Amino acid sequence: MIQSVRDLKGSTQIGIAFSGGVDSSLLAKITDCLGFDILLLTIGFEDSHDIEFAQKMAKILGFKHEIEIISTKSFPAVATKVWNIVKTDNLSWNENSIAFYYISRLAKKHNICKVLTANGIDELFCGYNSYREAFINGKKAVLEMMDVKLDNEIKMMKAVNTITSEFDVKILQPFLSNEFIEFAKKVPLHEKIMDANDLIRKHIVRKIAVSIGVPNESAYKRKKAMQYGSLIHKNLMKFRKTLSKTF
Numbered sequence: 001m002i003q004s005v006r007d008l009k010g011s012t013q014i015g016i017a018f019s020g021g022v023d024s025s026l027l028a029k030i031t032d033c034l035g036f037d038i039l040l041l042t043i044g045f046e047d048s049h050d051i052e053f054a055q056k057m058a059k060i061l062g063f064k065h066e067i068e069i070i071s072t073k074s075f076p077a078v079a080t081k082v083w084n085i086v087k088t089d090n091l092s093w094n095e096n097s098i099a100f101y102y103i104s105r106l107a108k109k110h111n112i113c114k115v116l117t118a119n120g121i122d123e124l125f126c127g128y129n130s131y132r133e134a135f136i137n138g139k140k141a142v143l144e145m146m147d148v149k150l151d152n153e154i155k156m157m158k159a160v161n162t163i164t165s166e167f168d169v170k171i172l173q174p175f176l177s178n179e180f181i182e183f184a185k186k187v188p189l190h191e192k193i194m195d196a197n198d199l200i201r202k203h204i205v206r207k208i209a210v211s212i213g214v215p216n217e218s219a220y221k222r223k224k225a226m227q228y229g230s231l232i233h234k235n236l237m238k239f240r241k242t243l244s245k246t247f
Contacts, residue, residue: 013112014037014038015114016116017103018058018065019042020223022202022223024040025057025214025219026208028063029213033212039110042058043068043099043230044067045231049231070232078098078101081101085097085162086163088159092156092227095232103115104171113168115172117171119153120176122149122202124150124180124185125192125205130145131192199222
């Protein structure tokens, strides 16, 4: 993990897409340890879980932190704009692209042109609940699901960068590098998921996070994906009838 971040050259100041969960907290700790000047970036609607939890974890971790509250009034226009660029009916792609639109805009306000995100951890370390369902059908089914999810995530993040380019901000995913993917696939499956009843998962990631100073409250918290924790999904569903096309 450390090597994946160390390989990012040419910048001393860097943003971290931060929700306060184990993945983004781990990424922040690693990046800080490597000497980068980091700024945590959090977006979400007012009173969303991500805003509240990220504020708490950022304070505990002691890192600089900036927040952007998403306006309910301007959200439909942003969602429409993003859909017109991404041009897909895939709900997850649209929600993530919207989230990173706001993150990149926040980064631009603070003169940051590179933002790191922990995308790839859930795919490689069985973070999704669907891995429990796949586990019932054996290890092969889990690995096949992993390949499908990885392929989707890599393609999605390329689409995300078409959105963030408006602000001259590059979203970087160290945990989706070829080298890290190769390494992560060699980690024994039981270090990721124990069985079909494993509600926690990502065990080795959580252990590493705690070992470098991520609070237990973050490391072992079962947390929703960004589009849910930020309330983007909820508001996109609420406003979808006002968009140029129903998602």
